[in-house]
Amino acid sequence: MSTSNADNYFVDFRDVWLAYNDELLAQNHFAVEGINLQVKKGEFIAIVGPSGCGKSTFMKLTTGLKMPSMGKILIDGQPVTGPLKISGMAFQAPSLLPWRTTVDNVLLPLEIVEPYRSTFKQKHKEYEERARKLLQKVGLGGYEDKFPWQLSGGMQQRASICRALIHEPKMLLLDEPFGALDAFTREELWCILRDLWTEQQFNVILVTHDLRESVFLADTVYVMSKSPGRFVVRREIDLPRPRELELTYTKEFTDLVLELRSHIGAIRSTTSAATAIPQ
Amino acid sequence: MNSKNRKLVETWAPWVLLFAIILLWQIICSAFEVSEFIFPSPWRIWTQFVEYHTIIAGHAWRTFWVTMVGFGIAIVVGVLLGFVIGSSRLAYAAVYPLMTAFNALPKAAFVPILVVWFGIGIGPAILTAFLISFFPIMVNIATGLATLEPELEDVLRVLGAKRWDVLMKVGLPRSMPYFYGSLKVAITLAFVGTTVSEMTAANEGIGYLLISAGSAMQMGLAFAGLVVVGAMAMIMYELFSFIEKRTTRWAHRGSQGE
Numbered sequence: 223m224s225t226s227n228a229d230n231y232f233v234d235f236r237d238v239w240l241a242y243n244d245e246l247l248a249q250n251h252f253a254v255e256g257i258n259l260q261v262k263k264g265e266f267i268a269i270v271g272p273s274g275c276g277k278s279t280f281m282k283l284t285t286g287l288k289m290p291s292m293g294k295i296l297i298d299g300q301p302v303t304g305p306l307k308i309s310g311m312a313f314q315a316p317s318l319l320p321w322r323t324t325v326d327n328v329l330l331p332l333e334i335v336e337p338y339r340s341t342f343k344q345k346h347k348e349y350e351e352r353a354r355k356l357l358q359k360v361g362l363g364g365y366e367d368k369f370p371w372q373l374s375g376g377m378q379q380r381a382s383i384c385r386a387l388i389h390e391p392k393m394l395l396l397d398e399p400f401g402a403l404d405a406f407t408r409e410e411l412w413c414i415l416r417d418l419w420t421e422q423q424f425n426v427i428l429v430t431h432d433l434r435e436s437v438f439l440a441d442t443v444y445v446m447s448k449s450p451g452r453f454v455v456r457r458e459i460d461l462p463r464p465r466e467l468e469l470t471y472t473k474e475f476t477d478l479v480l481e482l483r484s485h486i487g488a489i490r491s492t493t494s495a496a497t498a499i500p501q
Numbered sequence: 502m503n504s505k506n507r508k509l510v511e512t513w514a515p516w517v518l519l520f521a522i523i524l525l526w527q528i529i530c531s532a533f534e535v536s537e538f539i540f541p542s543p544w545r546i547w548t549q550f551v552e553y554h555t556i557i558a559g560h561a562w563r564t565f566w567v568t569m570v571g572f573g574i575a576i577v578v579g580v581l582l583g584f585v586i587g588s589s590r591l592a593y594a595a596v597y598p599l600m601t602a603f604n605a606l607p608k609a610a611f612v613p614i615l616v617v618w619f620g621i622g623i624g625p626a627i628l629t630a631f632l633i634s635f636f637p638i639m640v641n642i643a644t645g646l647a648t649l650e651p652e653l654e655d656v657l658r659v660l661g662a663k664r665w666d667v668l669m670k671v672g673l674p675r676s677m678p679y680f681y682g683s684l685k686v687a688i689t690l691a692f693v694g695t696t697v698s699e700m701t702a703a704n705e706g707i708g709y710l711l712i713s714a715g716s717a718m719q720m721g722l723a724f725a726g727l728v729v730v731g732a733m734a735m736i737m738y739e740l741f742s743f744i745e746k747r748t749t750r751w752a753h754r755g756s757q758g759e
Contacts, residue, residue, distance in 0.1 A: 287655060287659060
């Protein structure tokens, strides 16, 4: 029964536990525990929770940068054994390389990942064209040959997302990508991400602590509790698509945000009641 | 317009200061009639310089190329060692403390040993220049390589990047400003090394000139030699400073907006 289901899910976590090292494992001190997660192909999920709840750990597990201490992770039907090249990552800090132009920054993954790596020299023109198209799509047309330090924070973040998408990954992982941006730029980038996802239909795992962001973008929102990190609530967002920014001011939207907020509030009060547990 | 004027003033400030110091020096020497054998006046140094310019030029050329050879070896060794130390935690832990201890030794103390091994001549001078100048290069390369954002490393590792890829694509370019910065420091140190070594272990070079002029009570000539070493070190410093600004413009972006 469960084996036949595996084919249907793109991301499949089965009772996954992770302790960062053997010492912590011996003490039964886990960074994340008992994670069960099934994500359909092309689904956009968001993970929200207080800081330090293991969201980033979750990302490392999904991309194969960390192996679980217990449990099993299947991505695209295959058990994860090492870094997953079908994933692209972007973080809160754009971390672009200051000595490369924007377009060269976006091309960086193609210099590393196969099959692009071996053909990078011959097909350089074609790849560069692709990078420029992608940059234009996110509104960076005219800035392709500028250096990152000549761009604003929001522009750098767009370039960072382009870098994560240039090798056409099946899965995009975003770790608080808009956390450092001002409110208006953030909303602008929500729409860009929404459009990219609508067009290319890759899977997105968005880690955030902005509840509005999660509700606006995701199909399903998971609420994570703090140390140990585990999913406490799963909420499907059945707002119709395509979603426009105006939606964020409607009652049904704010109701959803409030509902999620109440779960976070509940988590916070229970953890503060149980602070006897060492961090 | 105003900022342009300020820039002009800043450019000329060191020259004005230099001129003022020379003038003051000359005035003091003339006013108090300081003996030329104790503390020569700028004018005396200048006349001695003109009188012995062919001799000084010969010694200066020797000091220059010896320094450059030692400095060249220092770049090669410094970059290689820095690369090894910066790219491996184990190597860093193992080598760094020893290197720091080595760097704390006075390099002039090596000269007698080097003389025993290589005899009087260019051998000790080149090696002293090398020993004194490779350390800052090594440290800076290692620092540049070791300070890598963990997130960027994740981005690349997930794509299957090997340690080598990360070093070549990110670590090495990142350490370039550190590298050029260290060259500026290292070249001046290399001149110190050569001169110190030549003072006891050579029959040629500015260091040798200083000692022989000093023992012949030709203080004007000795000072002229000092000025020449200083000028050579200064010119090389400015050269590397220029190269640094040209090649790693991205690291100096702060100064562009002004």
